[in-house]
């Protein structure tokens with residue numbers, strides 16, 4: 119029986135494990151370095167494109183054990199004043215959702231395991247095993263080797279397997295530096311009630327941050343560090359952070375932020391976010407998926423969604439190749455390599471499109487963040503300019519919400 123080994127239990131790996139295991143063809147195994155896929159920071163934004171992928175995996179609707187809720191809208195604040203607000207859902211399709219990603223991954227993994235996938239949790243892959251010029255398995259940190267007809271690297275933005283396979287990544291010039299906070303306590307709960315389910319972006323003099331009520335309770339706040347023309351120096355104490363956020367926030371939000379106690383501000387967690395795209399996702403015996411193939415910017419919540427869509431498409435192409443159970447080893451290898459090449463060809467257009475859209479949004483935010491005259495102008499004209507900008511923003515969100523039609 120042909121054997122597929124998936125490395126990494128993020129959304130790409132857990133999604134692919136489920137996509138392949140539920141077909142019942144071939145032997146599917148997954149290796150994950152963490153003892154459980156819960157510990158790390160993970161984003162919560164789920165676009166209609168991700169909902170579509172979950173539906174294709176027969177994993178949507180989700181059980182109550184996976185905390186999730188509809189987003190009620192997007193709100194953009196400029197120098198303490200509303201610029202525009204858009205309610206969800208807009209355009210065709212369902213509303214964006216927020217989801218507790220660790221619970222989602224646990225759910226996908228237990229469904230995959232129930233369908234026959236073998237899990238190796240708490241095992242890090244440290245090497246690729248090769249037979250002639252083909253990847254034929256992996257080496258684990260404890261020295262054991264696992265054989266496979268195809269290794270699928272879903273090991274995230276700093277992919278060890280991508281490096282070991284020598285598959286190049288075209289990186290964007292500067293990594294993004296994001297400082298991530300979790301806010302809790304009575305003031306945070308009051309802010310969450312006031313947000314009423316909206317995702318809020320605040321842009322002020324040299325500062326830009328985003329805020330939403332987490333599905334785990336409390337708030338999550340992401341603050342962008344650095345950027346062209348401005349180099350905001352991050353504060354070092356909770357009191358200085360509160361003041362910094364409040365200085366560019368609308369008055370009500372600002373005064374509530376000032377009421378946060380020191381112990382209510384957890385973080386920052388510093389994330390250096392490398393962004394890029396591998397032009398080729400496959401080598402004989404190996405396929406890259408998710409952030410390993412295309413580390414995405416956190417802007418407009420794409421990474422989880424694109425990783426799930428990679429998994430769906432890879433399942434569609436790899437499934438039939440795995441079904442050639444009685445074929446010779448060479449024929450199986452050829453079928454899997456052809457399928458891996460087809461997955462790359464099917465996925466690259468969508469990834470190129472959403473990365474282009476993310477760049478456009480990032481450039482606009484950067485322009486606003488760095489140009490005081492533009493902020494002052496838009497702030498003064500907000501009651502008239504806001505609705506015009508909102509209409510244009512809505513038009514431009516289509517690919518970021520829905521992606522391109524899935525293969």
Ligand SMILES: Cc1cc2nc3c(=O)[nH]c(=O)nc-3n(C[C@H](O)[C@H](O)[C@H](O)COP(=O)(O)OP(=O)(O)OC[C@H]3O[C@@H](n4cnc5c(N)ncnc54)[C@H](O)[C@@H]3O)c2cc1C
Nearest residue numbers: 126128129130151161162163243274408409419420421422
């Ligand atoms: C600040 C920030 C906010 C974000 N917010 C959102 C959001 O709201 N919505 C959204 O869609 N996306 C968001 N993203 C992006 C999203 O989290 C990622 O794009 C997504 O998790 C990628 O999924 P993946 O499965 O490819 O990789 P990952 O989720 O990174 O998973 C990789 C897995 O591989 C494992 N692994 C790594 N190396 C090895 C090894 N050698 N051996 C075994 N296992 C290994 C890791 O432990 C990990 O579990 C955000 C990203 C950042 C940085």
